[in-house]
Amino acid sequence: MATPVPYAYRPEKTMPTIVDIAVNNEGFSTLVAAVTAAGLVETLQSPGPFTVFAPNDDAFAKLPPGTVQTLVQNPPQLARILTYHVAMGKHTQAELIKLGQIDSVEGWPIPIDGTDGFEVKNATVLAADIEADNGIIHVLDNVILMG
């Protein structure tokens, strides 16, 4: 009788983390640079789980000149804006639309609307429910701001 291979020796099929997905996909270089500048890489690689609303490069490019530069020069202030794009827990599009609103890690609530597709505050979700090992990503076409 063949001895069963212990589970630990089986080739692992691990899922990438939220950070891995952002780093390895095109269109998130500004977000990755911002997360790095704000010192949030380690947090977003931790078990979480997190729901991340990830603005793509075009979203950051819509901000007037100087906005991103000032934020990158000031990591605590940048971290506050970035943590407004993160919620605790792994929430899919369907769950979020049902909730209608979710508290961000920053503290301010993020309104969700499902009337026409999937909208997060004043941003439209371009790609939803991208699963990561430690959470889920929804890609936004705008940087969202508290208030």
Add this chain to the structure above:
Amino acid sequence: MTTTLPAAETNLIPPSTHPHAAVIHRLEAGGSMLPDTPDNLMQIIGIYKAYAVPMDFYWRDLLYIAERVFLDPLPAFKYFLPQEYLDLHNRYAGETADLLIWLCEASSHPELLEFMAKGEVNRKWPKLFHHLWHDRVNMEFAEACMKAMLWHQDMGGRYNDYLYTDEYKANCDRAINAYFKRNPLMLGLHKLFPDMFYEKCRELSYYSNLGLFWEVMAPVFFEMSDIYDEGGFAGVPAAMDFLVNGIFAVAGRPIYHHVYVGDECFELVPKSKGFNWLYEAALPYVESVFYRTAPFRGTKSYNAQAGQVPLEQNDFHYGILYADVFPVGSAGIPPTLLMQDMLHFLPPYLSDYYQQHCRGEDDVLIQLGITFQRSMYNVTSAVIQALRGALLYPLNDPNPRHRLANRQFFEQQMDRFLRPEARLNEIQTQDYR
């Protein structure tokens, strides 16, 4: 962030029926609450320049008081700005700035230095003489604005909440103990009545907050004046857009309060708290100073029991957007102090303009006050457009639901100008002077 819309794009939603519908439609088309006329553009840019010069003193002195004068029990010389603060480089102006977008001088403006040396009397008296003769920059105006922010407090942002935390009090304790280490009387007072110095520290944290806010606004206004002098603004909306872009560019500037005792720095409000210029300084400033403030003592009697003063602080409406500028010129009211300060630095084209209207020299402070009111309606428009851009949708958004959300936002903002004291209707015509 604001773009003027072609006519075809304005028909996605029905016209507004709001009493200020004309202004709302103008905002929706990328305009300002102030009509786009060459006369308005000339007035507001001229006054921005005249405002920027004393503001260059205000922000420096606010930071000096917050950082160095601190809890001096007899701060008789708090308006005597040391050379170190006159030379201090504005972190958002000139070639040493964090952002190379406002290229005016980083140290004190030459017109300010000239005025500080000679004053209105145009003589080089000792500094103390100018001070006692009240021939100086009216720093009391800046302090009145700071007090409005301190008093109204809860206007969004997290700055004020932090000033009541144990962490803040522990930071204050360290600074107070160092500042009064050779003054057992004050240390004893602090032990007996700890809230007294905490409250004073909170006030000083607002000095720092306002100083850091105005450190940005002064170069913005100088730059606008320079651009106008070179023929660079096409109209009032272009001037407003310049402000909108400026608001976004520095939105993430840290707001903090550092105190220096000798060479040692005590962080009462550390930069690491993440407080930023837009949320913790600019928006509270606009709310408390442009909209609310408080009735000026000595200008009018209010009977609070007869309901002449609102019960809620957020209903206060004594700011520049509601002001009857006629009492300007009376002693002791903060706008008089500001108008007097701006009078010293008017560009020649604006001085000439006032000479040609109303009573010329005799009522120049009132004319200047009304120009200032127009200019602050334009700044408020920039804030409204910036908020719309940050929280809502582009003006040319093709989705009618988004356009309607923008409409509701503009209408809510205009609701604040429905009370009879608002001057929004008056500034629509050039006859209001």
